[in-house]
Amino acid sequence: MKRVAVIGAGAMGSGIAQVAAMAGHEVILYDAFPNAVAKGRDGISQSLNKLAEKGKITDQEAKTIFGRLYFAESLDSIAGSDLIIEAIIEREEEKKKLFALIEPLVSEQAIIASNTSSLPITSLANGLKHPERFIGIHFFNPPVMMQLVEIIPALQTASYIIENIMQEIRSWGKTPVRAKDTPGFIVNRIARPYYGEALRIAEEQLATPAMIDKAMKHLGGFRMGPFELMDFIGNDINEAVTRSVWTSMHFDSRYRPSQLQVNLVRAGWYGRKSGRGYYDYAAKVEEPSDALTEEHAYIFRRVLVMLINEAADALYYGIASKEDIDLAMTLGVNYPKGLLKWADEKGIAECVRQIDDLYYLYKEERYRCSVLLRKMAEARQTFYG
């Protein structure tokens, strides 16, 4: 694979273009808006200079990499590309319109990919003349820094394309994991309870956001607590992802958005970017200095076991292999440990008992235990032998 085209020069597209150029490819970066192309070019130039300042690459390498990039103002420039990665606005109709324009410009062998976070790859492939060469390549933000890439074949994707892309992404110095084309793929699905269960605990007034954040960081070793993280991501974005997964999962109550979060979005309390979210960033945000108690332990147990339940269910439904599930959560969202490995350490029977306790208390579908965990507990199995 020699020439790579990236379409959409926003946060993701620019980063992906830089990663491809750093891997030695000639890259064409195109955007429908010339201003966006210029912004993308400046962003890449700054990023390469920073890498050079830090000594990660030499000044000469930065120049050579930048020289491999061509910033295009016409889509026709993508002719001759072997791999085309789309990273435009997250709208199915816009993306499909673009694919119809791309296909006649490139050869039948060229691979066409989407970086979508939430749209079904199978729907995006539908409408292409050659859907068998279409695939999802989901980078994480920022692409230059984040190691993980989810590779999502559509139902129509030819198997040699999957292997080809897995190898290609590996050669870009990234870690690809293979995911089934289901809502949220691996990371955005399995991470839902980190936010959802934390919100539920706060909604029930069992604990404050600060207390929950403290429990998850100090007892779980998570880098950021759920509320800090939601404020960082943006509550509007986080709520939209939750709503998208919930809707696509046919309103399964496990993914239901929280009224608490919906209200924050209504108020415009998006988090850090708006100065206020669960925390008020006009003031200094300080962690409560109280000691860790049994209440903190309860919060940590409850959130963790719901994450484990989600990971086990993803494995049960073949969303990804156990190794890829654990890798995805450690590399994609920096979890301190793979969730299935964590389940082994807790004991599968103990996980089942904790989830069943929640179910008996609430009598809600949300707290149903994964069939896989139950079967494994009965057979005294572990995930990693």
Ligand SMILES: NC(=O)c1ccc[n+]([C@@H]2O[C@H](COP(=O)([O-])OP(=O)(O)OC[C@H]3O[C@@H](n4cnc5c(N)ncnc54)[C@H](O)[C@@H]3O)[C@@H](O)[C@H]2O)c1
């Ligand atoms: N931001 C993230 O954290 C993240 C992470 C993974 C995947 N994604 C996905 O990546 C894609 C891009 O997201 P982003 O955050 O970079 O968005 P962005 O808004 O920063 O950039 C999108 C760019 O696409 C351009 N564009 C819009 N319509 C176009 C068209 N028809 N043709 C060419 N260019 C067009 C816009 O001018 C803009 O520069 C989305 O599908 C998103 O879901 C985003």
